Amino acid sequence: MADAMNEAAELFDGTAPYYAAYRQGYDERMFAHVAECLGLDGTGWALDLGTGTGAVGLVGSVIAVDPQPSMLAEARVLAAARGVTNVEWRLGEAAQLSAMGLPSLRLAAMGAAFHWMDRAAVARDLEALIDGGGAIVLASGGAPGDVSRRRGWM
Template sequence: MNRHLFQGTVPYYARYRVPYPQALLSQVCEQAQLTGSGRLLDLGCGTGELAVRLSPRFQDVIAVDPDAEMLAAAQQKARDQQVTNIQWLHQSAERFSAEPDSFELVTIGAAFHWMDRPVMAPRIRSWLQPQQPLVIMGYTSIWSGN
């Protein structure tokens, strides 16, 4: 991925990106049967859209993104909404590692197409607790794009 692709666009991206519908997020939480005490991993978190909005459903959230400007916008969003249970990591999804069965939910919002999908899919599966989902959201097919 071009590490400078979003350079200079972050304020616009943060302000004008269409949010995911609340009904969709509610459905994800219901179907995942979240306990409220688990951990969320949000890969390619960008401006924190999913991490911040889902954070009340988790004890801990880890949000990962390779773009420092995106993470700064995400951290500001979390501060503005008084969200304090998110750990922000400035790195690519491919560089992230975790123990097996560490997460109750893994989310990727409009970012899976930027990742090395054949590498990431089995790694993510190992990080998830048994029977818990990987949720990939986007505006087009998750298998298209570069």
């Protein structure tokens, strides 16, 4: 497990400042849509898995997990600059979910990092952590209209 985390950390070594400066963020309308669909009221826990340089909002507290120490460091700086104080930063990877001692989650969110994960195993682990009214959200950075709405998906 340590070898896999080291490989993931090395893969993105040195990229955090570029992610922070050049990676396109998510449209605020997407966050509003998720909040409306799930009835999020600013309480509960969210998991931002593979957080990179930023974390999701919408809930009372966020656990942001990434295998790259410099990504977490950059995310802390950006969060502090925005006055965000409700994030717990954790060095780790998706394969460690069951050992992280996570609380019941209202939301688990992943962006492009999801394609690096063992998706079936992550979905199984998250299903056990998501409360009855919660959901797993996969956010795409693609252009509007790239992904069509499908049954069972928001």
